[in-house]
Amino acid sequence: MARPRVWIVEDDRAVADALQVLLSCAGYDASTFTEGRAAIRALSTTSPDLILLDLNLPDIDGLEVCQAARALPDYTPVVMLTARSDPVDRLIGLEVGADVYLTKPFEPRALLAQIKAIFRLVERFGHRDSDGVVPRVAALPLTNGPIVMWEAERRVEVQGRRVELTPKEYELLRLMLRHPGRAFGRETLLRAVWGYDFGGESRTLDVHIQRLRQKIEDDPAQPRWLLTVRGFGYKLVAEQSAEDRDAR
Template identity: 40%
Template sequence: MAQLLLVEDDATIGNVLQASLASSGHDVTWHAEGRAAIDFATTAPVDLVLLDLGLPDIDGIDVCRRVRAVQPGCVIVMLTARHEEMDVVVGLEAGADDYLVKPIRLGELLARIRAHLRRVATAGSDESQVIGDLVVDAGRRRVTVGGEEITLRTKEFDLLARLAAEPGVALSRAQLMADVWDTNWFGSTKTLDVHVAALRRKLESVAVPDSVRIPRIATLRGFGYRLEED
C-alpha cells in the first residue's frame, strides 16, 4: 500500500481524488492547505505527492520545494491550471517529477501514479554503470564523478541511469519518456528537457580536476539525447 499525500483546496476535486485513490488500494492523506501538507510531510513517510499549485495559504511552488527538502525520495506530481510553459518549468525545477494540467482525466492520473510507483518499487537493481569517470550505482542510487558524489532527485537519477545504460546510443524523446516516466505518455515532453538541463548543470558544476573525464549529454535535434564520454 503506497502512502500518498494529496494537497488540493477544492473540496469537490479533493473528495473525488481521495475516494478514487483509496479505492485503488492507496493510503491517502488529504490536506487543503500547503502549510498543513508541509507539516505532515515533515513527520510521516510519503511515497507520492499530488500537489495542486493554486493553494489558498502558500504558493504551490514553495510547497514543492519544502516537501522535496524533507522527502527527497518521494515522487511529486503537480496538478496545475497554469498553462504557461514557464510555470511548468518553474515547478519542475522546484523539485517536481511530473505534472498534469487541469481539468484532469482520472484515468490518466491513475495510470501515471501506477507508473511512478512501479518504477520506484523496481528501482533496486544492483548494476552499476561506468562511463569515463562517471559511476552510476543503481543498487545504492548514488552517482559519483571522479569520486565526488552528486546529489540527484529521483527522476534525475532515473534519467541518468537510463542514458548510462546505453552510452553512445541515441535515445529518442519518446523512448526516454516511456522508460523513465510513463509508457502511455502523451502531450508535452517539457519535463524531459528540464531534467536534462538539471543533469547537465550538476555534472558540469562538480569540483574535480581537469583530468577527470565527465560524460556529456548531447542533444540530437528533432530526435532525443545521447550520453557520450567527453
C-alpha cells in the same frame, strides 16, 4: 503489504474528495490537506510515498510545498495537478522538483497511469525501508526509452550499459531528458550548456550532438532518439512518440 500512502494537497473540497475516492478505489491510502502549511508541518514528522499537489493554495504557493518535500532526506515523488497551464509555469514546476506536471481538468485514467509509472520507477531503482514494505529512493532517475540518468551520481546507462559522457554531453542530455519531446533551438542549447557569454562556433554543438548519438543510439547515422529539427535545433524524442513511430 501496506498500501502506498498518497497525500492530496488541494483546497477545492470537491476535487479533493473526487481524488480521494479515485485513489482509494485504486488501492492507495489517500489523505487530504487543504492548506500548504499543514502539509509542510506534517512532512516534518512523516512522509508519504507520493504527493498530489495543487499550486493555487489559499495560504502559500504549492511550489513551497514541493521545495519542502525536496528538502527531505528521502525522495518523495511529487505530481503537480494544477489549473496553471502556461508552459512557463510547467517549466518552473519541473525545475522546482515535480516529477510530473498535469493540468486541470485531468483524465482520471491518465492520472492513475502516471502514478503507477512513478511507483514502477521507485520499485525498480529504490530500496526498501527497514520494515520491508515501502520502497524509498534517494532520487528518481530521469528516464526515456533505454536511457537512464542518475543525476546525484552523474551516471548514465543505455540499455543497462553504463556510458561515459563528457561534462557538456552530460548537460545536453540532462536538459533534453528533463523535457522529452521538446524541440530546443541551437542558441538555447548553446546558452544553457555553454553559458550566456559563449562566443565559440555553433559547430561545437553539432560535434557534441554527434558524439552523444554515438553513445546513446544503436545506429548514430539513423538516430531514433536524438533527432535534428531541420532549420531549428535538436530534440530528444519522447518514449511514447518513438514507440508510436516504430509501430507505423
